[in-house]
Amino acid sequence: MPRRTATMLASTLLLIALLCAGVLIKVPYSEMTPGPTVNTLGEHDGEPVLQISGHKTYETTGNLNMTTVRVTSADYKMNLFEAVYGWIAHDNVVVPHDTLYPDGKTEEQSTQENAEEFSQSQESAKVAALKELDIPVQSRVIVATVLKDSPSEGKLHAGDVIKDVDGTVVEQPDDVAKLVTKHKPGEDVVFTIVPAKEAAAAEKAGKEATVTEKVTVTTEKAPEDDRAIVGIQAGTDHTFPFTIDIKLADVGGPSAGLMFALGIVDKLTPEDLTGGKFVAGTGTIDDDGKVGPIGGIEMKTVGARSKGAEYFLTPEANCASAAKDIPDGLTLVKVKTIDDAVDSLERIRAGKTSELPSCSTE
Template identity: 80%
Template structure:
C-alpha cells in the first residue's frame, strides 16, 4: 500500500476513533437555546393569555411578547461531540451543568422551583400593573414555604398569614427573618397567625379574617458557616387580594422572567389605546411589587428567539444590557429598562415614532 494512502487511512481511522470516543465521553455541561415566545396580548393554545373579568378592558394591538429559553434536563448527559457543536453554534450556549442545576438539584426540584417562581412573578406583575393604575391592592405577609424537617414543620403551613412575631407587627416579609434572628438558637419565638384555611374562607366570603392564633416554635441554629443564626425553617412572602379577577393562562413555562411583560400586558388591556401602536415589541425581566425590573438568565437566547419571530424592539433589564448588546441580532433594538415606568415611557416613544432618544443597551 502506498505510503500516502496508508497515511490517509490511518488519519481517517484515527478521526473515526476520536469521534466515537467523543460520543461516549460525557462532559459536565448543559445547553441553552432559544425557546418559544408568546404574545401576552394574544392567545396561546386556543385561549387568551391574559383573562380579566370584573373590570372594563380595551382592545389591544401589536405584540408584547414574553420570551423563554430551552435547557437540557437535569439528568441529560451531554457528550463531548455535542458540547463542541454547541460551543460552535451561534444560537446555542453551552454552560456548566451546575449553572442550571446547582447543588445536585434534580429535574423535579428544578421544575417545582420554576413553577413557584412563575406563580410569584404573576402575582407581582398584577400588583405592579395595578399600582401604575392607582388601583388599590390588599397585601399581607404569609409563610410561603415551610422546610421539611424544620422546627416550623407541622406548626406553620404554607399560606398562613403572619400578623406578628413576638408581639411585633409584621409589615413586610423581611421583618420575619429580622425578628426571628434576634433570638439565639434554641430559644422560643411566638408567631401570631391567621391560619391559611381561615384566610381562604374569608377571601371567598369577601370579609376580613379576624380569628388569629399564637404558635410557639423553638428555633434552631442555621447551617451557615461561621456565626449561627436562629431559624425556624420558613420563607416569608406576600399574598394579595385583587379587586377583580386577573388570570394568566400559560402552561409549560417556569421561572420569574416574564414578570415585566405580563405587567405591561395587563396594563395595556386595562387602558384605552395601544401601548405598542401595533409594533412588535418583546422583552424579559423579573418584576417586584413596586415595579422594579430585575435581571434574568439566558438573555442572548431570548433576543435571538424574539428577533426570529419578528420583534423590532426588546425591553431589556439594565443589568442584562451589556451581555445582550455584545451580540445583538440584526434588526433588533435593545431598550434598557430599570422599572415598569421606564418600559411605559419607552413604549410611548415607540408608538409615537420618536425612537431617536430611546435608552439603548451598550456593551459598557
Template identity: 80%
Template sequence: MPRRTATMLASTLMLIALLCAGVFIKVPYSEMSPGPTVNTLDDHDGQPVLQISGRRTYPTTGHLNMTTVRVTSADYNMNLVEAVYGWLAHDTKVVPHDTLYPDGKTEQQSTQENAEEFSQSQESAKVAALKELGIPVKSWVIVSTVLKGSPAEGKLHAGDVIKAVDGSAVKVPEDVAKLVTKHKPGERVVFTIVPAKEQAAAEKAHKTATETQNVTITTTKSHDTARERAIVGISAATDHTFPFTIDIKLADVGGPSAGLMFALGIYDKLTPGSLTGGKFVAGTGTIDDDGQVGPIGGVEMKTVGARSKGAQYFLTPKDNCAAAAEDTPEGLTLVKVNTIDDALNALKDIRTGKTADLPKCTAKG
C-alpha cells in the same frame, strides 16, 4: 498504494476515530437554545394568555412577547462532539452543567422550583401593573412553607397570615426573620396569626379577617451558618387580594423571567389604546411588586428567539444589556429598562416613532 492516497486514508481514519471517541467522551456541560416566544396580548393553545374579568378591558394591537430558553435536562450526558458543535453554533450556548443544576439539583427539583418562581412572577406582575394604574391591592405576609421536623411543624401552616412576632407588627416578609433572630436558640417566640382557613373564608365572603391567635414556638439553631442563629423553620412571603380577577394561562413555562412582559400585557389590556402602536416588541426580566426589573439568564438565546419570530425591539433588563449587546441579532433594537416606568416610556417612544430617544443597550451596559 501511492503515498498521497495512504496519507489521505490515514487522515480519514484518524478523523473517524476522533469523531467516534468524541461521541463516547462525556463532558460536564449543558446546552441552552432559544425557546418559544408568546404574545401576552394574544391567544396561546386556543385561549387568551391574559384573562381579566370584573373590570373593563380594551382592545390591543401589536406584540408584547415574553421569551423563553430551552435547556437540556439534568440527567442529559453531553458528549464532546455536541459540546464543540454547541460552542461553534450561533443559536446555542454551552455552559457548565452546575450553572443550570447547582448542588446536584434533579430535574424534578428544578421543575418544581421553576414552577414556584413562575407563579410568584405572575403575582408580582399583577401587583406591579395595578400599582402603576393606581388600583389598590391588599397585601399581607403569610407563612409560605413549613420545614418538616422543625419547631413550627404542626403549629404554623402554609397560608397562615402573620400579623406580628412578639407583638411587633409584620409588614414585609423580611420582618419575620429579623424578629425571630433577635432570640437565642431555645428561647420562645410568639407569632400572632390569622389561620389560613379563616383567612380563606374571609376572602371568599369579601370580608377582612379580624380574629387572631397567638402561637408560641421554641426556636432552634440554624445549621446553615457558622454562628448561632435562631429559627423556627418557616419561610414567609407576601400574598395579595386583587379587586378583580386576573388569570395568566400559559402551560409548560417556568422561572421568573416573564414578569415584566406579563405586567405590560396586563397594563395594556386595562388601558385605552395600544402600548405598542402595532409594533412587535419582545422582552424579558423579572419584576417585583414595586415594578423594579431584574436580570435573567440566557438573554442571548432570548434575543435570537425573539428576532426569529419578527421582533423589532427587545426590552432588556439593565444588568443584562452588556451580555445581550455582544451579539445582537440584525434588525433587533435592544432597549434598556430598569423599571416598569422605563418600559412604558420606551413603548411610548416606539409607538410615536421617537426611536432615537430610546435608551439602547451597549457593550458597556
C-alpha cells in the same frame, strides 16, 4: 500498498476514530438555545394568555412577547462533538452543567423550582401592573413554607397570615426574620396569626378576617451560625379587586414577569401601549415594579428577532451582555422599572425611537 493509499487510509481511520471518540466521550456541559416566544396580548393553545374579569378591558394591537430559552435536561450527557458544535454555532450557548443545575439538582427538582418561580412571577406581575395603574391591592404577610422537623412544624401552617411577632406588627416578610433573630436559640417567640382556613374563607366572602390565634414557638439554633430560627419562610399574599388569570403552560422561571405586567397594563388601559409594533422582552419583576436580570439573554434576543420583533425590552443588568451581539433589525431598550418600560413604549408608539434608552457593551 502504495504510500499515498496507505496515508489516505490511515487518515481516514484516524478521522473515524476521532469522530467516534467525540460521540462517546461525555463532557460536563449543557446547551442553551432559543425557546418559544409568546404574545402576552394574544392566545396560546387556543385561549387568551391574559384573562381578566370583573373590570373593563380594552382592545389591544401589536405584540408584547415574553421570551424563553430551551436547555438540555439535567440527566442529559452531552458528548464532545455536541459541545464543540455548540461552541461554534452562533445561536447556541454551551455552559458548564453546574451553571444550570447547581449542587447536583435533579430534573424534577429543577422543574419544581421553575414552576414555583413562574407562579410567583405571575403574582408579582399582577401587583406591579395594578400599582402602575394606581389600582389598590391588599397585601399581607403569610407563612409561605414550614420546614420539616422544624420547631414550627404542626404549629404554623402554610397560608397562615402573620399579624405580629411578639406584639410587633409585621408589614414585610423580612420583618418576621428580623424579629425572630432578636431572640437567642431556645427562647420562645409568640406569633399572632389568622389561620389559613379562616383567611381563605374571609377572602372568599370578601370580608376582613377577624379570628386570630396566638402561637408560641421555641426557637432553635440555625445550622450554619448562632442565629435563632423557627423553621418558616415568610412570604406575601395578595387580594386583588378583580380576577386576573395567566394561562400559559409548560413555561418555568421568573423571567416573564415584566412582559406579563405590561400585557395586563395594556389590557386595562384605553391607550394602545404598542401602537401596533412588535415588541418583545424579558426580565423579572417585583411587587414594586423593579425589573431584574435573567439568564440566556443572547438566546432570547435571537428567538425574538426570528419571530419578527423590532424592539426588545432588556433589563439594565443584561444590557452589556446583550449588546455584544445584537441581531440585525432589533433595537435593545434598557429598562430598570415598569415605569421605564411604559415610557419606552410611549416613545415607540409616538415614533420617537431616537429617545429610547439604549444598551451598550460598557
